Amino acid sequence: MQRTISFTLNGKPTRVMVDDGRMLLWVLRYDLGLTGTKYGCGEGLCGACTVVVDNQAVRSCATLVKDVAGKSVLTIEGLGQGGQLRPIQQAFLKHHAFQCGYCTSGMILSAYALLRKTPRPTAAEIIKHMDDNLCRCGSHGRIVEAIQEAAGAKERA
């Protein structure tokens, strides 16, 4: 059913007129042009499409757009707005915690959600939280280091 869905996107009030059976991923990428959120599997299995909804990391490929009505959605484009990178982004840069970069948006947003909830996670907590975010290039070790570094920063996440 076509209807208007209102939510906060990267801090700004947003309204989209869409079929409410559509998944958030496609609306973000192709109705709103925010291509930083990636398609990887379409079934919530890889984490490339991760965004943060009301401080929780969610898989946008498996989240109905109608389910974010009235909520606050953060995508990679909303992180570090105004040219100032967030500590988690700076840590990814510093540790070269990516190769092809395709999983990186999802990794950063998953890590961001973790650090909001658990500002000083142990390595085991990081690994548990990140385990369903897949990376084929094998940057896992550097990603863990980057998250640990961001956790140690003054202004976390």
Place this chain on the structure above:
Amino acid sequence: MKLENDSWENEAIEADTASVSRRDFLALSGSGLFLFFWVGPLEAFQEPARLPARPGYPSDFNAYLRIGPEGRVTCFVGKVELGQGAMTSLPMLLAEELDVALDSVDIVMGDTDLCPWDMGTFGSLSIRQFGPVLRGAGAEARAVLLQMAAERLGAPVERLQIKDGVVTLPSTGKHVAYAELVQGKRIERHIEKVALKPVSAFTVHGKSPARRDGPEKVTGKAKYAGDILLPGMLHARILRPPAHDAVLKQVDTSAAEKVEGVRIVREGDLIAVLHERPDIAEKAKALIKAEYDRPQGTVDDRSIFDHLLKNAPPPQVVGESGSLAEGEKLAATIVEETYLNSYVAHAPMETHSATATIENDKVTVWAGTQTPFSVKQQVAQALRLAPENVRVITPYVGGGFGGKSASRQAVEAARLAKLTGKPVQVVWDRSEEFFYDTFRPAAVVKIRAGLDQAGRMTLWDFKVFCAGDREAKQFYDIPHQRTVSSGGWGGGNPAGLHPFAVGPWRAPSVNTNTFARESHIDILARKAAVDPVEFRMKHLTDKRMRVVLEAAAKQFGWKPAPTPSGRGVGVACAIYMGTYVATMAEVAVDKATGKVQVKRVVCAQDQGVTVNRDGSRQQMEGSIMMGLGYALTEEVHFRGQEVLEHNFDSYEIPRFSWLPKIETVLIDNPEVPASGCGEPPIVGMGAVVANAIHDAVGARLLQLPMTPSRIKAALQRG
């Protein structure tokens, strides 16, 4: 190109580990190697004899670089950025030879209208094979600019100095910048036989600059082929058969046509549903009713190995010395085994993606590909256009690993753009990615080897079926040996050998050949009741291999003991196209469940001169992580020509919880030209884990992947 000093000296080696303070790379080079570079006929682009020929690159250095009026240098390469870091490393080579500041160099990659031809980004060739081409272009340009500066400054070239793109006559302080000499124009002068910089003069090599793709990748600004959004663009979802070679009998698209905004096009076998939104196109596609005649193939992932042995092409001898009969006679113990590995998928996180548009009879395709220049030819052929009317632009590629050497999606997007008259985007879903992948071939290796009374190997008879012959040859000292190979990953196989396409998968052939060889060496060491590192050393005279093995053992803290020692430690050695690598691992095996946790991996590598130090480490770490997948879980299940893998629920790739402690050791070896680093560290992962599992629990795994059920079965066999 001529290698004047190819002697190899131990003193020039320095193990540089993350924990050891980094010594100046330059301090290690002696007289160094001296390379001559001729810019001229293609024959002149010869590497030393042990490297393959390198055909086809343009000889005019202007194809590779342009000096802008403001002094910035643009580097043009046909290579693409797959994540391997070529965007960061290749400008280092140019800056080094041209004597300009690294941060004054910009790079344009994989655009067929702007960049010089390249065969493709694969085989760890960007540095090893293309590196000398780019360096040669930089060196010649520098020599020409120096000559122009000499004329401008009225002084002989010998008295001039260059730093950061400025030529100075020190005696007077007079100077002129490259940009002033060039005035934004193409450089018409050429000089032949320009020498490359000797290693001793390197200032950029061996450093670890920040990745150039970093800022875009951590902010979501990095564009991949599916992120190209064009006005009026349609997304295509293409009807796919349920199995390879299935033939469409009947199709009913009437229900799909009723979806608002949908267009359906058909040209031959290509039936596509198009819509402004990909998910709506997908929903409409699901309404299509199609019937197929399915092929009658019955081979599956269990029977495939017998099928391969029966249908493999005739064997070719790859290497031979001594006589097998003599080796057999000298042997007191013979060990014979058969090693198997299944089909493995590339599974890059970005599925095959392309966006195409046609304007004024010129097609532009943005493609996630490892081979933009081949794609250009394929698109031209499919659309019956002259190749100059096709431009392929390669944005960031979300992983390739060999799987994006084939880029059918780009041709699909171009055909659909022509059929619809609109820009079209094709992004495969994960199921299509598994279906059309060019898998690493399933393969069989049979080895018969012998030991004499003293525990020395006398016989090595190695037969590989269907993996390919790359690095199949033995490098341990065995007097009587033969290596034969039947079939491979690169074509030339009889029809029907494989039920679907196979192709290059990171370090093609060598994962299979190394798994078999290094497992078998371990079995022989056990028969000889000798520590597996000591056993290898006893049979190694190749100095480079001895050095990497020693370096790995030192970092690992290897304590000699015959296997199985119960500690769960293993070793594997390999050579990959000029790069030497030794890997050690420690594992824990849960005997009840058959589950393996790899706790620690140490990898030592000699890749000759190191260009980008941290970049090399990233490749080594990534190879180790990725290699755990084919070692432990990755296996394509299939029935006939139907691929049963559709997503990451059944096809399990490595994840965070698998992460071992990884330590990398780079051997500085400036006497040897830079070779590849992105593939060699993956080739030992099957064997090192197999050997460590054996050391832990005494079970010998002869088939990859080493799944819990196979480990439990091996434990029962004892």
